[in-house]
Amino acid sequence: MRFRHRAVAGFATLLLPLAGLVGLASPAQAASTATATYAKTQDWGTGFEGKWTVTNTGSSAISSWTIEWDFPSGTSVTSAWDADVTSSGTHWTAKNKSYNGSLAAGASVSFGFNGTGSGSPSNCLLNGASCDGGTTVPGDSAPSAPGTPTASSITDTSVKLSWSAATDDKGVKNYDVLRDGKTVATVTTTSYSDSGLTAGTDYSYTVQARDTADQTGPVSGSVAVHTTGGTTTPPTTGDKVKLGYFTDWGIYGRNYQVKNLVTSGSAAKITHINYAFGNVTNGQCAIGDAYADYQKTFTADQSVSGAADTWDQPLAGNFNQLRELKAKYPNLKILWSFGGWSWSGGFGQAAANPTAFADSCYNLVKDSRWADVFDGIDIDWEYPNACGLSCDSSGAAAFKNVMSALRAKFGSSALVTAAVTADGSNGGKIEAADYAGASSYVNWYNVMSYDFFGAFNAQGPTAPHSPLTSYSGIPTAGFDTADAIAKYKSAGVPASKLLIGIGFYGRGWTGVTQDAPGGTATGAAPGTYEQGIEDYKVLKTSCPVTGTIAGTAYAHCGTNWWSYDTPSTIAGKMSWAKSQGLGGAFFWEFSGDTSDGELVSAINSNL
Template sequence: MRTSGSAVAAHDAASPAPRRRHRRLLVAAAASAALLATVPAAAEAGTPRPVAQQGSDGGKQFVGYFTQWGITSGFYEKNLITSGEIGNLTELDYAFGGVAPDGTCTSTDPSADYQLPFTAAQSVDGRADRPGQALAGNFNQLRELKAKYPKLKIVMAIGGWTGSGRFSALAQTAAGRRAFVASCIDQYIRGDIPGLRPHAAAGIFDGLSVDWEYPDQPGAGNPYSAQDIPDYTALLQEFRTQLDAASAGTDRHYLLTADTAPFPQLAGQLQLAQLTQYVDWLNVMTFDVYGSLEPNGPTDFSSGLYPDPRDPYPPVYQFDIANTVTFYESQGVAPGKIAISVPYYAHYWTGVAPGPNGDGLFQTATGGGTTMNYNQETGEPGTTYFDPAAGEPYKYDAASQTFYSYDSPASVALKGRYVWQQGLRGAMVWSMDGDTADGRLTAALGRSLRNP
């Protein structure tokens, strides 16, 4: 997952691992074409519509990531309201809490999290933070957001691509797991942030999400071992145990989710059927598949829904969301425990020849692995295409020989309908600041997640 260790750092564009072997699901292109026929014209055109807060109407889960560092580029919690995105979300995940050297939960940027004063123009409630108030920063804005939208769940995500380096060590012993989980609950559930008044952040977070990238894999150059696999299950069990204890005697249920790899060779190492006893669901990171690790191409879809039979990769190296879901289910994961993931950004390649069809698809490149937000991609020149087999758009600019893989209102609507067809839990998106100012992607995905 793209992430950053501080609010002033640029996000990393990270593809988690080389292509991994997995069994191929032969899905007819007609299935995608049939889905495409059901997309409303407004979704295809990207026309946003105001919607009511969802969550109690039987719709699916819609989890949106809000980045800690987004405020440095002017994306505040208030933007979720002005864009209309907030009305579609059932859950907002805050990225990221970190792991301290002593194996306890910690803030990766205290200023952004709870110290930085917001002006009246920046704040959710339209009032400037006061000097000396108990809580400021993003956390206070999340509290104001929750007061305005009480059905919205807010979850603290811990780890991320650049923040997973200490998981392996802390999870090795029962004592280490207990201490880590207890510190996370103290800070984010009970609201006892070190250096602040007792319970200053109480009542903001409705649960925790573990984003360990990845057990028994180096990820971003992290320590790892085979023992990570059972330790990961034990860590999630410890989270579930302590979260349940924190809710004892109340009518609350604290959410526990985990972000997991889409590649079967990574996910297949996990004790999937066992660990799903402890989580409410898994956010399977079905994006970043082709891009940063293929700088010379071939150009391909970074988050295709179905396979395209023209894909030049050998079948064992091909990827699509349908294959991933099938694999997870084959490992004993119930559909209701799976949420697919949708990117609000584009991967793009340069030095791409037009190829026989003149569209740059499945062609070699001289440079790739770069990303930009969807709201930036929409302003780039080029011809937009839609692949009915993959259920995914792409853009090619012949003048600059640039190829873009991304999601559009049409493709996210297809993915929402796929969630319904397969009986999945919902969808997660990374990240909310990547959408347009009028929330086109979120509006299209929200509609499809509310209505089968």
């Protein structure tokens, strides 16, 4: 079996809030120049997502910010992003990250967190003073939040925004329109047309009301806008990508057929499939497994259509089954993925002549026998200008050159995507290649935010292989999803072109005596197909969850210690992905799910 991934990771460490951590630095400014507002953005019954927004209402820049508040007993923060959050009893403190402390006059910044309980914050302080900014007028309430703007008449360079009016006891004077957190206009009506924008670019708009005493109310909800034009158009908010990998070898020992996508209900809950893998050899795209791909004949009970293949039909194998699947689900898009862990060694030669490589890939994907099956191509290069199973030294520009050539050959209507590293540690794999430059040629990146830790380090320490955030004691700083996404975004990759990755399997050790992460081990836990790896569908009953950490689950049973995602942790990760404006989610791979597709359902229902 060609398993695809090894240890990978991210940027600016996001800490889980733990009581008793050292105190934060003293506030740099009095809060008379800023306000802080709170909103509960998600509530899924057993938990919720909260968001704080800091707005600089003064005339000079702010260099840092600290918010303090009290939660009632029973309500607490479990994970946070874009701020360092700590607690002492029921008192909570949030401090800016190194990258978001500075706020220009009129600018805003937000951070979010997941929590448990039903309480609301009280006794809020911003940089040591009242969170209302000290500008309230006695007997005069601040205005309410306006309605979330709606966007219309979107062009390459402009958009029209409209919103429902705010209310105020003394009357609303005007509205500030904020683009990406910065005020771009102040208007007296409930609409505004913004112009001078860049084609093919993502923007976020909010609105804030101001009353006759010049008091500002809370900021409205945000609307995401993607201007037309540019090289590619990524998924829009409300049209999230839900992509799963289907492996050619899964039809053998695993006995997982294309038809299982139908019987599990998964095909109706996804938007895209990556078929893995095509080979990369001699500088060209090549067939991975001819028998599985287009030769194997399926019996009637194995077939999507219910009709048996015949020995002389023009196309058989998985490709014909995928064709039948698309006939049942016409909106489903399928990409052919090339490379993977075992076959990434061929990309170095491909990068030496990107045009010739792109030509070979196009000719294979568009072969007349199966051209109607595929809607595009996915590149899984592990890893450009870095080491995976083998090491690549083709240079930082090679990946961009390859993706540019593929886009030029396949054209603007085809899907061109790539699976990319989540190693955003200092000096890590994200820094090794020009992912930002290449992003203008792709529809999205599949960020492989799993396999951070595992029994490839046989003695441990035990650690979750797919942490959403960092945590106290994490073996390698930056090896978590949030840090990886932050590093891509800071490099200039649009959030809407980043998909969060979910593993439908666990990684585990044996010889472990400690429940909590950080224990020692003697080797890899036994697995059905590979030591140290087991499907979720097996682990959910053979080694049930012991606890959760950093947004994912772990389990200690006997001497074995596993980490894996569950429907509950997937719900939290999807909530986080939405809060970050990501383009959606993908997973590796279908056969690890239960027969009724409960993990796919968790992605679909929460995304």
